[in-house]
Amino acid sequence: MSEKYTTRSPEETVALGRTFGSRLKPGDVVALWGDLGSGKTTFTRGIAQSLGIPPSIPITSPTFTIINEYLGTTRLYHIDLYRIRGSEDVESIALREILYGNGVSVIEWPDRLGIDGLPENRWDILFDILDENGRLITIEWISTGD
Numbered sequence: 001m002s003e004k005y006t007t008r009s010p011e012e013t014v015a016l017g018r019t020f021g022s023r024l025k026p027g028d029v030v031a032l033w034g035d036l037g038s039g040k041t042t043f044t045r046g047i048a049q050s051l052g053i054p055p056s057i058p059i060t061s062p063t064f065t066i067i068n069e070y071l072g073t074t075r076l077y078h079i080d081l082y083r084i085r086g087s088e089d090v091e092s093i094a095l096r097e098i099l100y101g102n103g104v105s106v107i108e109w110p111d112r113l114g115i116d117g118l119p120e121n122r123w124d125i126l127f128d129i130l131d132e133n134g135r136l137i138t139i140e141w142i143s144t145g146d
Contacts, residue, residue, distance in 0.1 A: 009133050035127070057070065067098065
């Protein structure tokens with residue numbers, strides 16, 4: 001079952017991320033699917049706030065660093081795989097240890113891992129651009145394991 005939300009501003013997208021983030025617990029993986037500029041990092045700011053990371057800490061896309069780590073009441077790993085090109089790159093950043101660790105992992109560009117590279121149990125969040133500020137955000141729990 002999926003939940004659909006429409007946000008009309010970055011502030012609403014952050015607020016939705018904060019509300020959604022309150023569901024998360026250590027070990028959860030969140031895969032963010034959407035085009036450039038669709039609100040993935042903005043949503044992650046809200047998740048960060050829900051995990052006790054102060055709003056004064058800038059949450060930016062880790063496009064060049066690949067992974068940003070934040071310490072709140074729960075550790076947040078913000079992962080951007082846009083620049084990942086193959087399994088060798090994934091192994092070089094110890095991604096498996098992070099995804100199956102004790103923090104919350106939020107992944108932008110999860111398609112770079114392929115479906116087989118993603119955890120069987122995860123949140124998939126799809127971002128569709130409606131107009132300059134409007135976003136349709138679909139949240140779905142994926143559980144393909146036994």
